Amino acid sequence: METAINGKRTRLLILLLLFHFSLAILQAQDKETIDKQVWYQKTFALVGYTTLNYESSNGDGGFISATYNPIFVYKVNDKLSFNAELEVEVEDSWDGAVALEFAEFNYQLNNNIAIYGGKFLSPLGTFQSRLHPGWINKSINNPIGIQNELNGIKRLQGDSELGFGLRGGFNSGSTHFNYDLYMTNGPRLNDDGSVDFDSSGGDNNNSPAVGGRVGFLPFSNSTFEIGVSAYGGRAGTADAYSDAKVTLLVLDLNYVKGTEIGVFDIKGQYNNQKVSDTAFPETIVPFQEFNNNSSASYLQLAYRPPQSNFEIVNRVSNLNVPNEVAWGMDQTRYTITLDYWVNWNAAFKVGYDFINNDSNALGITFAMGL
């Protein structure tokens, strides 16, 4: 009861502080500055992407899914905007799904800060927030443990979260920083020791989680970027795993370099998840306390020769989970993909997945930005 009251007080305090903070920013701008603000008419664009996916493994092959992801972007005026993405997916069994990937409002406080809220893509690392759309992801699939949840293997961060935050960027000399700080309903701990980050089912403990990412671009005329993300929150309820906490540390790397011999593109991410030691009823040995730490990573190198429509993409992705859990297994995948770009935003991708403890797989994907 007291916990619930404290949670409500905390939320109220945060809301009041944010309200006050927003007013202070607005009041700090003199009238002339406000008069200079140009208010556009509302502008809108319908963008998005679509994919068609084929997979063959162990002699069985077929088209496994088709997706259409319309993204609606509205700029209401210089300050206010709203963006949303739907995912419409159909699988080979004709099972279909429509999901709201994100729906977020943004209010631009000044040149460097925007406040946002709603359902937003997880800002941890860069794969989910920037790189996962089919026509941007150059490989035939997603890195295991970071975005891939096939065959019951969980991932170590959410797709989307429900909450609010602040984000933006600023320059310091010739360097650039970008940042994202946010609060969400927080993680939820399952009986098998896995963690759900998607805020599904609402806040289970009146304790918000806090996360954020800082990206650093040391050279203003370069695409080289390194990022550090962190996330933490209570995962249990008053009745179960009450003291359990989940923390995530995520590192990411990005570098794209055009040279006389072609374009080199390096991307990588490392997720480290720690859950407080506790016992679960649905682990391999039930109710036995263990060290519930997991990690996932990928490193990708792509090369595109000059004036060529072909691009070759190599990726190694890796997942490490405790021996005591059944929601995943240690796995390493090497994926090689050949892309043929038919347009700046459309590619045929043919790839092969070498998996250390599972059947290898051939994948063919057509992906197009819209």
Added chain:
Amino acid sequence: MMKKSIRFILRPGIFIVSILLLVNCNGPKKIVEEQNPDSSLVQTDEIQMEPSGVQLWANNCNRCHNTPPPKAYSDQEWVAIVNHMQKVGGLTVTEADKISEYLRASN
């Protein structure tokens, strides 16, 4: 219970303080620049060193995906799209405006 209460306050407190520090890093400088017209010479030097719209377009779009040609979308669409990408890519408004102006001028 007391420790829990402190934690409940401390965590969002750190969050808010971080935000305020960020604001203070950027806010006063802008106001000083606007109130001091004599600083225009200094600003001119700074502007000359800043990347142009075409440079920002080439460097920032390419961080994640192939660089879109200016004619890929209409002027109205570019305004909305660049505004969205500014949030995704962590750009300043000034940088996004330069990219938007370049794309619309080249369209």
